[in-house]
Amino acid sequence: MNRHDGHSWRNRGFRRSIAALAGLTAGAFLVGFVWLPSVHGDFTAGGLWDSICRAAGAPASWSSGADGIRAGPPSTDVILERSMADLRSSTGSVGRGATLALNCTMCHGVQGASISNAPNLAGQYPEVVIKQLLDYKSGQRRSAIMQALTANLSDRDIRDLAAYYAYLPKARTAPTTYDESLPALVRVGAPLRNIAPCISCHGGVDQKLGAPWIEGMPREYLVEQLQAFRAGTRRNDAEAQMRNMARPMTDAEIEEVAAFYARKAAVAEGQ
Ligand code: HEC
Ligand code: HEC
Known part of the structure; x- marks a missing residue:
């Protein structure tokens, strides 16, 4: 036991100042975390922890725990590979892809150039078509129509469709260059x-x-x-x-x- 400490605790002034500090801290805590937040419209009983996190600047997804992270589907499972882009030069499966694509013309156009608000597919990069179809199939990209249409497509179907669309000439378009006036x-x-x-x-x-x-x-x-x-x-x-x-x-x-x-x-x- 340190003699000096003993002295301090016997000193009434010192004890009072500690008590006052503790009181102030508790008071500030109640004002900052309970009274001020309770005046906000979105205060809930579970809101006390949230308001502590908010006061500390922690992102909302941390204070709400795993729930914030679980909300919504994961980003994507597809790992892009160069070989997917190479489909552009392989024409082997284009014929099979063209047959499968008969199910798609209604919305994406006969030659992959859409006449509705569906995206064009003609000339689309094959790795894009593969990735997007896989993402619809897994539900990581949401669209009632496309999720239903991809549910039964095999990996081979998807590659052949991608090869077919990559083979078609790009619709209505020339590449943007620095020569024109651009936004x-x-x-x-x-x-x-x-x-x-x-x-x-x-x-x-x-x-x-x-x-x-x-x-x-x-x-x-x-x-x-x-x-x-x-x-x-x-x-x-x-x-x-x-x-x-x-x-x-x-x-x-x-x-x-x-x-x-x-x-x-x-x-x-x-x-
Ligand atoms: C009933 C209309 C309809 C049919 C049939 C249809 N699609 Fe789609 N497709 C859409 C719409 C609408 C979107 C955009 C959905 C969105 O907002 O994500 C889309 C998106 C896509 C995309 C994403 C394109 C991009 O640029 O991101 C691909 C790839 C695609 N469709 C391929 C196909 C294939 C292959 C078929 C045939 C097996 C098909 N679609 C049949 C309506 C359709
Ligand atoms: C760093 C590269 C990069 C830049 C810069 C970029 N994008 Fe993208 N963009 C992507 C990628 C990658 C995707 C596909 C995402 C996926 O996998 O679904 C995409 C998707 C899109 C799509 C959806 C297209 C479709 O058919 O699904 C649109 C629209 C788009 N970008 C517009 C823009 C615009 C406009 C800009 C400029 C303000 C821009 N992007 C800048 C990489 C980029």
Whole structure:
């Protein structure tokens, strides 16, 4: 036992100051975590722990435990491989793919060029068609129609469909180049908001494995997909790469880039 400590505890002033400090702490705790949060509309009995986490700056998904993480489907199980993209040059299964694709023409068009708001498939990169069909099949990309249509497709069916669509000439479209006037997001992105230039992944100047060909897609489809990435209702993009870029985009920006990429669809319809 330390003599000095003994002295301090015998000192009334010291004991009082400790008591006062404890009282203040308890009071501040009640005000900060119970009284102030209880005035908020969303206060619940379970809200005390939440408000402690919120006060500490912890993300909501931590304070609500595993529930926050379990909400919604996982991102994707598909691992992209270069060999999927090589289907472009192998024509072996194109005939079989064409037969299977008779079930798809109603919405995706006879030559893969959609006449409705469904996406074009003609000339789509094969690894994209494979990945998206597998994601629909596993439910990681949600669409009542496409989930039902992919439920019974085998891996071979999916590869043959991808080979067939890759073999068709790209519909109504030529690659975007730096020679035309481009929306800022397409040309340079918005570095301060972590938006990379669309042109660096979506074809034209460069294509990243798995990034779809979006030139000439229906405008409504592009708007819907960007809004779904922004809201997190479409979450099958690996590493959240599209969700992270769509999140800071404004409605006006979504309309602008969608109209830009759809411009050739509009031209074709006008013909
Ligand atoms: C009844 C209409 C309909 C039919 C039939 C249909 N699709 Fe679709 N397809 C859609 C719609 C609508 C979407 C977009 C859904 C969404 O929002 O995710 C879509 C999306 C897709 C995509 C994703 C494209 C992209 O760019 O991300 C692929 C690939 C696809 N369909 C392939 C097929 C194949 C292969 C068949 C035939 C086996 C088929 N579809 C039959 C309506 C249809
Ligand atoms: C870092 C590369 C990258 C950049 C930059 C990028 N994207 Fe994407 N984008 C992707 C990938 C990869 C996917 C496919 C995600 C998946 O696997 O479902 C995608 C999907 C999309 C889709 C859905 C298309 C479809 O048919 O399913 C749209 C629309 C889209 N991006 C628009 C944009 C726009 C507009 C920009 C510029 C503001 C942009 N992207 C920038 C990589 C990128």
